[in-house]
Amino acid sequence: MAENKHHEIESLYNDSQHWHVNAGDETIHAKRMAGRFRNYKWYASTLYLLLFILPYFRWEGSQAILFDIPHRQFHFWALTIWPQDIWMLALVLILLAITLFAVTAIAGRIWCGYFCFQTIWVDWFTWIEDKIEGNPIQRRKLDSAPWAGKKIRLKLLKHSLWILISILTGVTFVAYFTDVYGLWYSYLTMDAPLTAWVVLGTLFLFTYVFAGFMREQVCFWLCPYARIQSVMVDKDTEMPTYDILRGEPRGKLRGKDSNERGDCIDCRLCVGVCPTGVDIREGMSEGCITCGMCIDACDSIMDKVDRPRGLIRYASRKEMDGKPLPPLFKRPRVVTYAIILLLSMLGIIYGLTHIPPVELSVVHERQPLFIQMRDGNIKNKYTIKAVNKTPTDLHMRISIETVQGISIATDKDKTAVLKSGKIIPFNVFLIARPEALKEKQTPVRFILESIESPTIRIEYESVFIRGR
Ligand code: SF4
Numbered sequence: 001m002a003e004n005k006h007h008e009i010e011s012l013y014n015d016s017q018h019w020h021v022n023a024g025d026e027t028i029h030a031k032r033m034a035g036r037f038r039n040y041k042w043y044a045s046t047l048y049l050l051l052f053i054l055p056y057f058r059w060e061g062s063q064a065i066l067f068d069i070p071h072r073q074f075h076f077w078a079l080t081i082w083p084q085d086i087w088m089l090a091l092v093l094i095l096l097a098i099t100l101f102a103v104t105a106i107a108g109r110i111w112c113g114y115f116c117f118q119t120i121w122v123d124w125f126t127w128i129e130d131k132i133e134g135n136p137i138q139r140r141k142l143d144s145a146p147w148a149g150k151k152i153r154l155k156l157l158k159h160s161l162w163i164l165i166s167i168l169t170g171v172t173f174v175a176y177f178t179d180v181y182g183l184w185y186s187y188l189t190m191d192a193p194l195t196a197w198v199v200l201g202t203l204f205l206f207t208y209v210f211a212g213f214m215r216e217q218v219c220f221w222l223c224p225y226a227r228i229q230s231v232m233v234d235k236d237t238e239m240p241t242y243d244i245l246r247g248e249p250r251g252k253l254r255g256k257d258s259n260e261r262g263d264c265i266d267c268r269l270c271v272g273v274c275p276t277g278v279d280i281r282e283g284m285s286e287g288c289i290t291c292g293m294c295i296d297a298c299d300s301i302m303d304k305v306d307r308p309r310g311l312i313r314y315a316s317r318k319e320m321d322g323k324p325l326p327p328l329f330k331r332p333r334v335v336t337y338a339i340i341l342l343l344s345m346l347g348i349i350y351g352l353t354h355i356p357p358v359e360l361s362v363v364h365e366r367q368p369l370f371i372q373m374r375d376g377n378i379k380n381k382y383t384i385k386a387v388n389k390t391p392t393d394l395h396m397r398i399s400i401e402t403v404q405g406i407s408i409a410t411d412k413d414k415t416a417v418l419k420s421g422k423i424i425p426f427n428v429f430l431i432a433r434p435e436a437l438k439e440k441q442t443p444v445r446f447i448l449e450s451i452e453s454p455t456i457r458i459e460y461e462s463v464f465i466r467g468r
């Protein structure tokens with residue numbers, strides 16, 4: 001008997017024809033129910049509300065979080081990331097990607113269910129729809145009703161709120177790239193630059209259409225993550241799963257043979273609450289975003305029919321087959337992800353704690369490499385490019401370390417002012433008696449020290465070229 005059921009599970013898991021795909025021909029009106037996983041979804045979406053207010057935070061008179069593209073700087077409160085530090089961005093991207101892989105390997109599409117922009121925005125939009133148009137039955141009725149007073153009024157209100165959220169989404173996105181107060185002013189006075197209008201229009205359109213109309217179709221047909229998730233999960237991945245051994249044969253609560261039936265009373269509430277219209281009893285499907293709404297729904301039914309909760313629950317294929325779940329440290333995939341995560345995190349921490357206040361490069365003049373002067377001395381020209389990453393101007397003392405006989409040509413070249421946040425190249429000339437130079441190329445170390453803050457000291461290796 002149990003053997004037969006295991007075969008049944010296998011065929012349900014493997015047979016994709018069991019998944020009925022709604023290809024957009026009908027609007028899914030999912031029922032909203034209170035429950036544990038609904039609460040988790042609210043907590044996660046509250047985090048997104050932060051995105052709307054973060055651009056308004058200030059730090060030392062400027063926007064605290066700002067991607068300042070014209071000046072090629074990224075400000076994050078006291079931290080400023082320069083193009084020279086951009087290697088950290090690669091580590092951040094690796095960190096995010098590996099976190100996604102690791103979370104998917106452990107608990108399926110948690111990202112889709114709780115944190116994805118698309119599903120969060122759809123959840124807000126459908127919450128508004130639910131509040132204005134009523135529950136799914138009322139909404140379907142309203143959809144099929146002729147266009148008249150009440151329908152027009154309700155639809156207008158709903159779409160106005162959707163449009164408002166879509167505009168706010170667009171403005172908020174742009175606000176991360178420019179001063180938010182100036183941005184609002186320029187939009188309200190219709191004086192914003194064309195780029196700001198184009199980005200706002202694009203974001204508005206995508207939000208309104210994707211969250212309001214396309215909804216789960218975006219997950220099904222546009223999102224690449226849904227396509228590749230199958231290679232990230234394995235038999236140990238815990239996902240919302242219907243306990244087929246316990247639930248089948250399903251059937252109504254009362255009636256003939258009801259004692260021989262499984263715990264599933266075939267009420268279809270789990271399907272009714274699913275935002276993607278999936279029937280989880282048909283096995284794992286590409287459409288399941290692992291939001292857990294069906295778990296809440298089924299638990300509420302099990303409470304009512306006095307059966308234990310968990311007919312649908314987070315479980316792995318192995319657990320469902322009666323095998324124990326291995327600990328995370330015994331799963332090679334999870335361990336590999338954890339190591340990469342740790343390394344990228346260490347790299348980012350190192351990078352953030354070692355951002356130099358001044359970045360220096362010294363370029364030796366190539367045309368000509370050297371000049372022989374009338375008095376016989378050899379002169380080399382260098383272009384110094386220094387980025388002052390501190391918030392104040394720095395007065396720098398310039399010196400060199402090299403063999404005796406090479407010196408800075410004039411006193412004027414021994415100091416420089418580095419403007420805060422600017423790269424203003426300047427030239428320095430070195431001079432030497434030819435007889436003091438044993439080699440064609442002599443190593444020279446340039447040293448720049450701040451007069452105000454002696455702890456700011458940077459060095460750069462170059463060479464002095466004698467020629468023949
Ligand atoms: S909610 Fe539970 S009892 Fe109802 S159909 Fe779904 S699995 Fe069966």
Ligand code: SF4
Nearest residue numbers: 274288289291292294
């Ligand atoms: S099947 Fe359950 S977990 Fe999957 S998307 Fe539907 S409600 Fe969410």
